[in-house]
Amino acid sequence: MAELMYWQGILRAHDEEMARDPLVFAMGEDIGVAGGTYKATSGLFAKYGEQRVIDTPISENSYTGIGVGAAMVGARPIVEIMSVNFAWLAMDQLMNNAAKIHYMSGGRIRCPFVMRVPGGTAHQLGAQHSARMEKVFMGISGLRVVTPATPRDAYGLLKSAVRSDDPVVIIEHESMYNLKGEVPDEEFFTPLEGVEIMRPGKDVSIFAYNISVHWALDAAKKLASEYGIDAEVIDLRALKPLDRAGIAASVCKTHHAIIVEEDEAPVGVGSEVMAIINEECFFDLDAAPVRVHALDIPIPYNHRLEKAAIPNAGDVIAAVRKMFGR
Amino acid sequence: MDATDQKRLLREMLFARRFEERCAEAYHERQIGGFLHLYPGEEACAIGVLEKAQTGSDYVVTGYRDHIHALKSGMDPKALMAELFGKEAGCSKGRGGSMHLFDPDVHFMGGYALVGGPFPLAAGFAKAIQLRGGQEISICFLGDGANNQGTFHETMNMASLWNLPVLFICENNLYGIGTAIERSTVEINQYKRVAPYGIEAAQCDGQDIDIVMAHAEKAVNYVREQRKPYFLELMTYRLRGHSMSDSGAYRSKEEVEEWAQRDPIGIYKRRLVEAGVVTEDEFHAMDKAVQDEIENEVVRYAIECPEPRVEDVTRYVYTEGGNNHG
Numbered sequence A: 001m002a003e004l005m006y007w008q009g010i011l012r013a014h015d016e017e018m019a020r021d022p023l024v025f026a027m028g029e030d031i032g033v034a035g036g037t038y039k040a041t042s043g044l045f046a047k048y049g050e051q052r053v054i055d056t057p058i059s060e061n062s063y064t065g066i067g068v069g070a071a072m073v074g075a076r077p078i079v080e081i082m083s084v085n086f087a088w089l090a091m092d093q094l095m096n097n098a099a100k101i102h103y104m105s106g107g108r109i110r111c112p113f114v115m116r117v118p119g120g121t122a123h124q125l126g127a128q129h130s131a132r133m134e135k136v137f138m139g140i141s142g143l144r145v146v147t148p149a150t151p152r153d154a155y156g157l158l159k160s161a162v163r164s165d166d167p168v169v170i171i172e173h174e175s176m177y178n179l180k181g182e183v184p185d186e187e188f189f190t191p192l193e194g195v196e197i198m199r200p201g202k203d204v205s206i207f208a209y210n211i212s213v214h215w216a217l218d219a220a221k222k223l224a225s226e227y228g229i230d231a232e233v234i235d236l237r238a239l240k241p242l243d244r245a246g247i248a249a250s251v252c253k254t255h256h257a258i259i260v261e262e263d264e265a266p267v268g269v270g271s272e273v274m275a276i277i278n279e280e281c282f283f284d285l286d287a288a289p290v291r292v293h294a295l296d297i298p299i300p301y302n303h304r305l306e307k308a309a310i311p312n313a314g315d316v317i318a319a320v321r322k323m324f325g326r
Numbered sequence B: 001m002d003a004t005d006q007k008r009l010l011r012e013m014l015f016a017r018r019f020e021e022r023c024a025e026a027y028h029e030r031q032i033g034g035f036l037h038l039y040p041g042e043e044a045c046a047i048g049v050l051e052k053a054q055t056g057s058d059y060v061v062t063g064y065r066d067h068i069h070a071l072k073s074g075m076d077p078k079a080l081m082a083e084l085f086g087k088e089a090g091c092s093k094g095r096g097g098s099m100h101l102f103d104p105d106v107h108f109m110g111g112y113a114l115v116g117g118p119f120p121l122a123a124g125f126a127k128a129i130q131l132r133g134g135q136e137i138s139i140c141f142l143g144d145g146a147n148n149q150g151t152f153h154e155t156m157n158m159a160s161l162w163n164l165p166v167l168f169i170c171e172n173n174l175y176g177i178g179t180a181i182e183r184s185t186v187e188i189n190q191y192k193r194v195a196p197y198g199i200e201a202a203q204c205d206g207q208d209i210d211i212v213m214a215h216a217e218k219a220v221n222y223v224r225e226q227r228k229p230y231f232l233e234l235m236t237y238r239l240r241g242h243s244m245s246d247s248g249a250y251r252s253k254e255e256v257e258e259w260a261q262r263d264p265i266g267i268y269k270r271r272l273v274e275a276g277v278v279t280e281d282e283f284h285a286m287d288k289a290v291q292d293e294i295e296n297e298v299v300r301y302a303i304e305c306p307e308p309r310v311e312d313v314t315r316y317v318y319t320e321g322g323n324n325h326g
């Protein structure tokens, strides 16, 4: 099993899928000759040529729409948007067309469209480069939304997304492209639905996704060694559709739930998970579930303010300790 | 233009150059964070155009490469550097950063991160001017790459249809990050792209400030008198990478060298020396004085002034009294 970086997992998935199927093609800003802002498409332009690895103009809504159109008649586009903040410009094509066409046509037209996009806060990038948009995409019926937290899933989710006949949005993270992790040498597919238990535990379920999975894992280690609390860390991973049964199974076991998100709380992933817990296992709870989340503000440039706005492992530990009174 | 003004302009361009170089140093020292897009090579564009505008009353807006537009609009360099250092005394109180400079007191309406976003804002300023009456105009500076965004076409149509007093300045530096203009755009002469919208337009050398000023004067007068949009394309080049994280490896050494020969400061200095307006010695003294001012006044101020208070992290989300009604 090789150790790969997150970007290398994405690159390998592109390469395998493009080699297998000549109708798989990639498009986005600076993905070809320059190899992509995070190198995730490096070398593909030389290998597959400009018909299949396309440097687009700065025209997000329309090249997304071109991807959607191509998908509707049988091609398999992988559209990269350079940053999730720019995906707002592509929302019309994504939400009005990609997400709805299969249903609206009574199942007669499929849209095997893939959008890959990094989101999240990095280091002082300012309010217009720090959006976390998981909650926006997961609110759209007809889309599948997944968030790889490891190189393994960065590879496996893109593989599955390309093979899926549904439109899939993959939300990567600005700060994770150089993250290292083991990726099996043989081909494999990460399912587009279902949670993954990253660390089994019996005392409290910590639900996380994308970069917050790492905060949760760090917190769980410390909770075990310093406070004797055995936390189960669940990577939600597939945000749309969400795995209700997977969420409920963990909460029924631990009777305690914490949700950790890099985003603001209102109308968010945490709200949705809480609603599911409420609906599925209210009577199994020993304490009210708690959300750990960002402040509800545009992200400031100043490094101290930025840090104050975004949660971290310490906040997760504090929330669990408070829940257990330790 | 008399000798005093010529010397002032030379000094302004030199100040702009040294200011940006000092920013790069501060970035390497981690005093400035986030994304940093610098202007060396393009000084004659912002300085030449705005020399012919009524700065302070005309409205100015641009993208993320905004430092020099802000300075020439009348922003205090200390407030600018303090912003880059994330300080409370910064022009955006440390909340904005390099890409989001604002100074409404001098009608500098900001720097924006999303490519193409300022086109409609500029037309909106012009719409308000039209409603209020008065002789102000709105001036929008953006790059060549921005013209492939839908907002470009949509805004040109409406600005022309509604006779909005807005001057569009296209700083054509031949690249959008790593993508050369021929690879993203069919009509590479940007000024021709507004013809179908019935907008007057011209193209000129952006490296020679005398040429820029001659065209800008005509353009500004046209918009101010006719109360209609105008589009001016300035042919220019950035001597550095797109941002601090870009080495510019996609451009040949020869190409960069060729443009370095056409450095706007070099061109203007040679002209003034030949005309006997400045001597080489005076130029060097000027350069030294500029660097001393930046170091001893501007940078020192930015270092010494305080950071925002973390308790104020949620301030400015809403206006005070924003819940008032009736």
Ligand SMILES: Cc1ncc(C[n+]2csc(CCOP(=O)(O)OP(=O)(O)O)c2C)c(N)n1
Residues within 6 Å of the ligand: A029, A058, A060, A082, A086, A089, B065, B113, B114, B115, B116, B142, B143, B144, B145, B146, B147, B171, B173, B175, B176, B177, B242
């Ligand atoms: C909507 C949007 N898409 C993509 C980007 C990423 N991006 C930042 S600058 C840039 C290139 C812009 O080129 P141009 O308009 O020519 O301006 P220049 O930087 O050359 O001055 C791109 C693609 C962005 N900031 N916003």
Ligand SMILES: [Mg+2]
Residues within 6 Å of the ligand: B143, B144, B145, B171, B172, B173, B174, B175, B176, B177
């Ligand atoms: Mg450009």
